[in-house]
Amino acid sequence: MGFQLTADGFAKTIDALKEHYLIYAPVLKKGTGRFTDTDIVRYDFVNEASEIELERKSDYAFKEFLTPLSETLLFFTEDQVKAADIPDKPVLIFLRSCDLHAVRRQDDMYLNNGWTPDWFFKRRRDLVKFVLIGCKKSYQNCFCVSMGSNRSEDGYVFSVETDGDGFACDVPDTGFVPFFAAGQAADIKPSYVTKNDFEVRVPDQVPGAILKHALWDEYSSRCIGCGRCNYVCPTCTCYTMQDIFYHENGKVGERRRVAAACMVDGFTNVAGGGEYRKSQGERMRYRVLHKISDHKKRFGENMCIGCGRCDDACPEYISYSNILNKVTDAVENLGKEVQ
Structure with missing residues (x-):
């Protein structure tokens, strides 16, 4: 099931979601890039729909919620150990198809790579649901088609992409349909790229x-x-x-x-x-x-x-x-x- 939303309708959807979720999405940070007077797109928690950057590719990945660059795991004294607190509110992470595929790689390493899952990763992972950002074009240096990560059939609760002056959303998770009360029902499928400017070949086996x-x-x-x-x-x-x-x-x-x-x-x-x-x-x-x-x-x-x-x-x-x-x-x- 899908929905067409105006800019105001999408803002109302985000406001409704904020009552239940923290929203972690790519944000355009003006003047804070790697060089003087350049912009950068990186992930942050957002309060308004207008803060979410849907058009530009993020310079940094989504993973900093799941695996922060520096994370306190626990506190200790001479006779006590206490796990550090993390947000207890569920989190919606907005990401593109390639990054949604990357989630599975993260899961493999932290949850399926040993005799027991990484508890500190798992408690964050259990809080998260994903929102797919549709890709209408291939970005510079992308080669997702060659790696088979250009398209995602599942793993997201809804998708979003710009559509003229409004937004188009596919909502496969019926539990999220009520959040789209401001939208008009429509047949929507997420956009994905079928060709990158650069193609990569990867060997089946490496001697x-x-x-x-x-x-x-x-x-x-x-x-x-x-x-x-x-x-x-x-x-x-x-x-x-x-x-x-x-x-x-x-x-x-x-x-x-x-x-x-x-x-x-x-x-x-x-x-x-x-x-x-x-x-x-x-x-x-x-x-x-x-x-x-x-x-x-x-x-x-x-x-x-x-x-x-x-x-x-x-x-x-x-x-x-x-x-x-x-x-x-x-x-x-x-x-x-x-x-």
Whole structure:
């Protein structure tokens, strides 16, 4: 079931939803971009429908509610431990199809990747429902079609996209139909792109010989190890733990989970001063093969969803999508050599 809404009708829908949900959506932040006097689109809690950015691609991913860059997990004293409080009100997260596919990758890593689900992630995950933002066009650096994440058939309670001066919403979850009382019933299906400007090829299998391939050497000189590609990625899940002590005796404080980045110095440091993958080329190899090989072996699908944010964010103009094609070419050539 779908609805056509005027701008005023959509505002009334958001006002009605606010009574029951916190709303977390992409927001245009004017003048706060990475360079002087540039804008950026990033996620935040919103109070008005007009704050929700539906036209521009978000520079950062939705995941900062589920996995904040820095999150206090628990507080401890000498004889007590208390889990940190989180919002107890349900949350609606507005996201595009590629990011909705990324949710499944997050679930795989935190809920299905071991003998028990990550309790701290799960309690946030249980609060969340998703709103799909329809995509009428492909954005710069997107390659979602190649990764199969351009379309979502389920997993959302309703969709929304601009339609002239108004809005079009598909509402598959009947429990949300009452929120659209200001709309006109219509047959609506979410828009999705069928072709990107850039196509990516990913090998079905990656042979071990690719680990020593010369293609990685280029990135030892080009990559500066800033980690931007990791922090904007909706499927990167690595973190480190930090204990913050309030007193010198070390018995009162808090434990934090802090986002980590495989492209940054120190990620592979071990006791005794050892460090694996010292060069940026080795780190790039790890990141790329984890996205298109390691994750697939464990969970059956590529970790990368083709949002292209890593390409958008890189200050050295390193294209991850180009790397994937280079890897595929190298794999195909290795296969020819074997023959």
